[in-house]
Amino acid sequence: MTVRARSELIELAPDDASLLSAGAFREEVIELGRPAVIRGLGAALPATRAASTAPSAALDYLLEFANDRKPQVFCGDPVNAGHYFYTDDLSGFNFTRSEMALADAFAQMLAHADNPSAPTTYIGSLVAPAYLPGFAEANHIAIVPRSVEPRLWIGNPSTAAAHYDAYENLACVIAGERTFTLYPPDAIGDLYVGPIDNTMAGQPASLAAPNGDTARYPRFAAAQARAITVTLSPGDALFLPKLWWHQVEAKAPVNVMLNYWWDATATGPDAPSLALLHAMIAIAERPEAERMAFRAFFDHYVFRTEGHPLAHVPEDRRGVLGDLRAGYGQIRAMLVRALRGH
The missing domain is CATH 2.60.120.650 (Cupin)
Incomplete structure (x- = not known):
């Protein structure tokens, strides 16, 4: 280029x-x-x-x-x-x-x-x-x-x-x-x-x-x-x-x-902005210590600041996190059930 x-x-x-x-x-x-x-x-x-x-x-x-x-x-x-x-x-x-x-x-x-x-x-x-x-x-x-x-x-x-x-x-x-x-x-x-x-x-x-x-x-x-x-x-x-x-x-x-x-980089139908909105109501007004704890989890699982969160686990044992494209539907179904109160 x-x-x-x-x-x-x-x-x-x-x-x-x-x-x-x-x-x-x-x-x-x-x-x-x-x-x-x-x-x-x-x-x-x-x-x-x-x-x-x-x-x-x-x-x-x-x-x-x-x-x-x-x-x-x-x-x-x-x-x-x-x-x-x-x-x-x-x-x-x-x-x-x-x-x-x-x-x-x-x-x-x-x-x-x-x-x-x-x-x-x-x-x-x-x-x-x-x-x-x-x-x-x-x-x-x-x-x-x-x-x-x-x-x-x-x-x-x-x-x-x-x-x-x-x-x-x-x-x-x-x-x-x-x-x-x-x-x-x-x-x-x-x-x-x-x-x-x-x-x-x-x-x-x-x-x-x-x-x-x-x-x-x-x-x-x-x-x-x-x-x-x-x-x-x-x-x-x-x-x-x-x-x-x-x-x-x-x-x-x-x-x-x-x-x-x-959305040129989408891996599925869900928009990141929706995750942000849900995180606001779920986390934003909790005590600071709790927010910082969740921040560490977001860095680990979402932003992956230190690489894949299950890099220490064999690939065939990483479950839905092994390949997020393959596990997308399962995680989405877990989220929908939780939001519906099931």
Whole structure:
């Protein structure tokens, strides 16, 4: 793999062998656990080519696939300049949501595109097969498994607060420009993360990153020192491993981005984030000594800081831990029975 590394960011050449297939990309890039920028990965997509003529052409191309379903549309007050976030007291949000036909939402975006005093319009996480049937087949990227549904992010200038995804994320700019500010997963304590159940769009977000207020959030300075900034032009793509924090700014009057989420390293149907939630309610508020005891067990059995927990036992006597892929169903059944009270 031919790469140029800047800090933890990998820069892949567009003709790199790791980009030939989803399997190669998983083995050579995903398993490294580092973000990667790939210039020009989506330059040949029909959507990108259509967008190169004018912002309206990008939206016209999408409308060629549109059905009658109405997605949820965010509308932001001009005073917020496209920053979609909480109200100051965290009781609500500084934008409104409504359902709107895609043609109407796009017309509103174009009408407000060159007017900074107008409201901003934004559609996020639009599942292409549900709203734009045929788009996925016409705009496939080889390093993504074909079973993964593409999503689209469309709107006037916007800033999405720093958040993480629980899956691998490949984002490719179709129209406009996107600037990503990245923070590694272990910066979580320096980001002053907001509520996990009252969020803008699913994942909790950093309260400190939008304004960089280190007087109110002093630990954020440590996160700032580790930040990686990447600006993507049309056709450029960014790969983000699970749990990497990212703030996303769309700067053009009209912006379109394509992204894919998938769990490339799953061993079964259960998501690690669900295990985290259950661990919170089961362990987080127990006495410190008990939490530290469980931490030792998690390190031993889950994080395996010293290798396989039964390395001292013959392989054919390790039971369900001998091969977790083989024992997956049995352990899952034990867990389900316990949760059901049996």
